[in-house]
Amino acid sequence: MSHSPSFTSPWVRTTRRWRTWTKDFASFGKISLKRRRRAPLLATKKTWVDVEADEATFDKRDMSQDPAVQHLVVKKSETIKWGSGGGGIQRGRPRTLVLRKLIPKLTVKRAPGPGAIRKTKWSTVANELLLDLKVIRHTGSAKSYKAKVRGVLHDKVVHCKKRVKVNGKLRWLNPKYVGIVTHKIPGTQETLKVKSGTQIIDRAWRFLKDRIAMNQHCKAGSSLLRGKLRSAQREYRFKNQDLWLACGDLCRESLRKFYK
Numbered sequence: 551m552s553h554s555p556s557f558t559s560p561w562v563r564t565t566r567r568w569r570t571w572t573k574d575f576a577s578f579g580k581i582s583l584k585r586r587r588r589a590p591l592l593a594t595k596k597t598w599v600d601v602e603a604d605e606a607t608f609d610k611r612d613m614s615q616d617p618a619v620q621h622l623v624v625k626k627s628e629t630i631k632w633g634s635g636g637g638g639i640q641r642g643r644p645r646t647l648v649l650r651k652l653i654p655k656l657t658v659k660r661a662p663g664p665g666a667i668r669k670t671k672w673s674t675v676a677n678e679l680l681l682d683l684k685v686i687r688h689t690g691s692a693k694s695y696k697a698k699v700r701g702v703l704h705d706k707v708v709h710c711k712k713r714v715k716v717n718g719k720l721r722w723l724n725p726k727y728v729g730i731v732t733h734k735i736p737g738t739q740e741t742l743k744v745k746s747g748t749q750i751i752d753r754a755w756r757f758l759k760d761r762i763a764m765n766q767h768c769k770a771g772s773s774l775l776r777g778k779l780r781s782a783q784r785e786y787r788f789k790n791q792d793l794w795l796a797c798g799d800l801c802r803e804s805l806r807k808f809y810k
Contacts, residue, residue, distance in 0.1 A: 601640050603637070603748075604689065604748045613631050629656060633769070637650065638680075647783055651776070666690075672695060688705060690708075691708045703733045707747050727747055728749070729746050
């Protein structure tokens with residue numbers, strides 16, 4: 551049985567409609583998040599709070615295999631582009647989850663990851679979100695996180711083995727995922743004991759990754775991946791509430807431009 555060139559099977563039409571609907575719905579999640587981007591979501595100036603910050607990688611892409619982006623490759627040996635992002639969250643408040651897109655350098659094919667966030671990028675994000683907000687910041691042991699921010703206390707944990715010299719001998723220290731740290735409040739004699747670690751933000755990364763299906767359309771650097779991340783971020787923020795009501799609020803916000 552032969553078909554005309556213009557014939558399209560119902561399955562193909564349904565797939566295209568589903569792909570378009572998924573992309574449009576994922577883009578809805580960006581609306582309210584962009585409006586709240588400059589708001590101090592992570593903390594206030596009233597009391598000291600715990601904020602965890604970390605990075606995550608969602609996908610990688612070989613630029614040399616895609617003719618549309620081959621011109622972006624500078625070195626022939628460095629062709630891997632990573633889809634990574636940074637984020638922060640206040641403990642006990644899922645609605646404060648904040649994400650920022652990272653643009654790491656291209657790496658070689660055998661690289662285990664994109665590397666830690668750059669110090670200049672972290673300083674910009676930290677000063678935008680945490681400046682003078684009475685925050686105790688919990689991060690990993692990357693050197694970039696050592697950048698000082700006014701009004702912010704910092705502690706770190708070690709997520710991998712570390713080789714140190716003790717009494718002239720090299721020894722391997724085990725990772726330290728959590729610990730009790732005592733901070734002195736600036737300008738006073740009072741102290742605060744807190745638990746260091748990044749367990750909350752790590753679970754948030756797992757929540758986001760479980761809701762993103764990677765395929766030939768959703769990959770590192772694509773707008774569909776960014777839309778799905780924002781959609782999953784909104785779902786995480788309202789995970790303890792009625793998602794149906796939250797979806798109604800999202801649709802109402804998306805229609806505001808038609809009423810103006």
